[in-house]
Amino acid sequence: MNWAIVKNTWQMCLNSKLRQLVIVLMVFWPLVKTTAELCITNEFPNEYLEAANNSVVFVLACGSGCIGGQLNDGTLSLVLSRPVKISSYAFSKWFAVAVAASVASLTQFAGEMIVVACRTPYMIDGGFVLTNFFERLMICFAFSAVFMFFSSLVSGSKDLAVYFVSFIIYKASEMIAQIRPETFDEGLGKTLATLFVPPIAVVDQALGFVLAPKIDLAPLLVNSVITWPAVTAYFTVLAVFVSVCIYSLNRRELPYGAD
Amino acid sequence: MNSAETSAASGIVVKDVVKTYKAGKVKALNELSLTANPGEALGIIGPNGAGKTTLFGCLLSFLHVDQGSISIAGLPPDALESRKAVGYLPERLNFDKWMTGRQFMHFHYELSGQDPSMKEKVCHDLLTKVALEEQNWDLLIKRYSRGMLQRLGFAQALIGRPRFLLLDEPASGVDPAGVLLLRRLMRELKAEGMTIILNSHQLEQVEKLCDRVAFINKGKVDAVEDLKHGHAESCRYIIKWKPRDAAGDEEEIQALASRCGAELVERQSNLGVFNMPNIDAVADTLDALVRGGFRIVEATPQDNRLERFFIDGKTEAAREKFEASETKIEDLEGKNEASED
Numbered sequence: 001m002n003w004a005i006v007k008n009t010w011q012m013c014l015n016s017k018l019r020q021l022v023i024v025l026m027v028f029w030p031l032v033k034t035t036a037e038l039c040i041t042n043e044f045p046n047e048y049l050e051a052a053n054n055s056v057v058f059v060l061a062c063g064s065g066c067i068g069g070q071l072n073d074g075t076l077s078l079v080l081s082r083p084v085k086i087s088s089y090a091f092s093k094w095f096a097v098a099v100a101a102s103v104a105s106l107t108q109f110a111g112e113m114i115v116v117a118c119r120t121p122y123m124i125d126g127g128f129v130l131t132n133f134f135e136r137l138m139i140c141f142a143f144s145a146v147f148m149f150f151s152s153l154v155s156g157s158k159d160l161a162v163y164f165v166s167f168i169i170y171k172a173s174e175m176i177a178q179i180r181p182e183t184f185d186e187g188l189g190k191t192l193a194t195l196f197v198p199p200i201a202v203v204d205q206a207l208g209f210v211l212a213p214k215i216d217l218a219p220l221l222v223n224s225v226i227t228w229p230a231v232t233a234y235f236t237v238l239a240v241f242v243s244v245c246i247y248s249l250n251r252r253e254l255p256y257g258a259d
Numbered sequence: 260m261n262s263a264e265t266s267a268a269s270g271i272v273v274k275d276v277v278k279t280y281k282a283g284k285v286k287a288l289n290e291l292s293l294t295a296n297p298g299e300a301l302g303i304i305g306p307n308g309a310g311k312t313t314l315f316g317c318l319l320s321f322l323h324v325d326q327g328s329i330s331i332a333g334l335p336p337d338a339l340e341s342r343k344a345v346g347y348l349p350e351r352l353n354f355d356k357w358m359t360g361r362q363f364m365h366f367h368y369e370l371s372g373q374d375p376s377m378k379e380k381v382c383h384d385l386l387t388k389v390a391l392e393e394q395n396w397d398l399l400i401k402r403y404s405r406g407m408l409q410r411l412g413f414a415q416a417l418i419g420r421p422r423f424l425l426l427d428e429p430a431s432g433v434d435p436a437g438v439l440l441l442r443r444l445m446r447e448l449k450a451e452g453m454t455i456i457l458n459s460h461q462l463e464q465v466e467k468l469c470d471r472v473a474f475i476n477k478g479k480v481d482a483v484e485d486l487k488h489g490h491a492e493s494c495r496y497i498i499k500w501k502p503r504d505a506a507g508d509e510e511e512i513q514a515l516a517s518r519c520g521a522e523l524v525e526r527q528s529n530l531g532v533f534n535m536p537n538i539d540a541v542a543d544t545l546d547a548l549v550r551g552g553f554r555i556v557e558a559t560p561q562d563n564r565l566e567r568f569f570i571d572g573k574t575e576a577a578r579e580k581f582e583a584s585e586t587k588i589e590d591l592e593g594k595n596e597a598s599e600d
Contacts, residue, residue: 002370003369004366004369004370005370008355008366011357011358011362012355012357015357016357073353074349074351074353075353075354075355077319077321077349078347078349078353078354078367078415079370080321081319081321081342081345081347082342082367082370082371082372083339083340083342083343083370083371083372084339084342084370085339253316253321253322253323254316254321254322
């Protein structure tokens with residue numbers, strides 16, 4: 001871990017007006033939503049915490065262009081002309097983005113808790129709150145690894161485009177995965193559905209996990225246990241994406257001059 | 260290992276390096292070999308697209324070489340130890356614009372892995388050394404002028420007291436005072452034993468600082484000129500004397516000069532332009548002219564050696580450039596004639 005790079009990444013994040021705006025909007029969004037719903041329906045909404053998966057937005061806001069931006073403007077060349085290992089650089093970037101996104105997400109969480117504690121304290125469910133808290137943290141840390149890999153592949157802030165393309169593919173595969181081949185009459189439609197729906201369902205599951213990686217803690221709420229495959233899958237995604245990010249940066253030639 | 264090999268091993272050695280782009284279609288470096296000995300200042304000169312920047316990219320391990328090897332103090336360029344030993348000033352001064360100059364220096368100091376307790380002092384000393392005014396240290400880099408950026412970049416390159424300094428157009432965009440300052444700094448650093456590789460289009464600057472100059476063209480070293488023993492090479496001098504009454508003295512001057520191995524190439528009323536084969540010929544010619552009754556008031560070199568090296572077409576690059584410009588002039592003349600018709 002290189003603390004100079006970690007601090008530099010946080011400062012870079014804090015110095016971008018656009019990032020600040022997105023994070024502030026996201027932090028205050030639950031308050032705005034609750035107020036709007038109260039004005040329209042004259043009732044408080046039942047959901048008092050944002051879904052943990054929404055923490056992905058904080059990672060996007062904090063991490064966009066984190067590596068690609070430095071590749072694009074040439075500042076990465078200057079950093080790597082110093083005695084800094086690429087693995088240390090990538091690891092530090094991942095850590096900095098993960099912590100920044102976690103802090104932003106947990107600020108939102110704290111805001112939501114204050115709102116619900118003021119308006120309807122009887123609604124607070126300790127187990128649900130804890131689950132949401134830890135799932136946010138897990139998503140911030142693992143999705144940061146995924147997003148750092150995206151950022152190492154492209155220059156500038158095109159990592160956002162890579163994310164959105166992946167998200168669109170995920171949504172499309174989700175729709176296709178819901179098709180049941182047995183609902184088709186015999187014919188080309190049934191054949192195609194039988195042939196393509198199962199692999200697309202696998203893609204859907206994999207992409208869904210990669211784009212919001214977490215260990216589902218819901219079973220804990222019903223006195224069940226978390227399965228080992230879920231834990232393994234989570235840490236595998238984290239380790240694999242940090243590793244491929246390092247590999248991608250190692251293979252890459254840094255833009256240097258005008259030749 | 261003999262002494263020459265030991266010396267080379269502690270310097271920078273580039274051996275038969277090949278670097279291609281676009282799946283081998285474009286050969287940026289073509290079996291390029293080069294050595295920068297410890298404590299030496301080596302200039303890199305060549306036309307645009309010659310491969311100078313690619314060479315710098317390979318020396319800093321930003322680019323992967325296809326063939327050949329590069330060693331810095333006996334280590335590969337991507338080794339952390341060799342990176343510690345190298346300071347680098349890029350041509351494109353793309354620094355983090357949201358930082359202040361001081362923050363930028365602190366960041367690079369931390370990256371260089373130096374003693375944290377010395378951070379403030381070292382950065383202060385380096386910024387003072389490059390004469391960046393203290394009131395600008397806490398200014399955002401995006402507000403810096405090109406000259407200020409160049410000074411900041413130079414200070415950054417000196418963090419960690421590197422043994423090797425790679426400078427890419429260090430005086431580009433710097434005001435005259437800055438150019439003199441950078442030149443003085445480079446001289447001091449060289450005197451301290453730092454090995455400097457200087458990529459510059461400013462021939463005068465290269466000549467004033469470097470011990471040797473490598474001319475690169477089409478990814479190859481076209482020629483290497485030793486400037487340390489430079490005065491043994493040819494040069495051109497303008498010699499001025501007090502006006503004399505004697506007319507028709509051109510033959511006399513020519514005879515005096517040719518006796519010393521010099522050649523009168525141009526003559527105006529009270530001055531002559533001489534081609535000198537070496538510095539001894541300059542002294543001899545001046546002596547002969549004084550003895551011949553000419554009262555010498557001024558003797559100045561007409562142009563620097565690197566310029567002559569280029570003008571005389573001693574490098575393939577220079578010859579090609581010269582021929583290309585000649586062809587262009589002929590084409591233009593042809594076009595002009597056609598339009599006049």
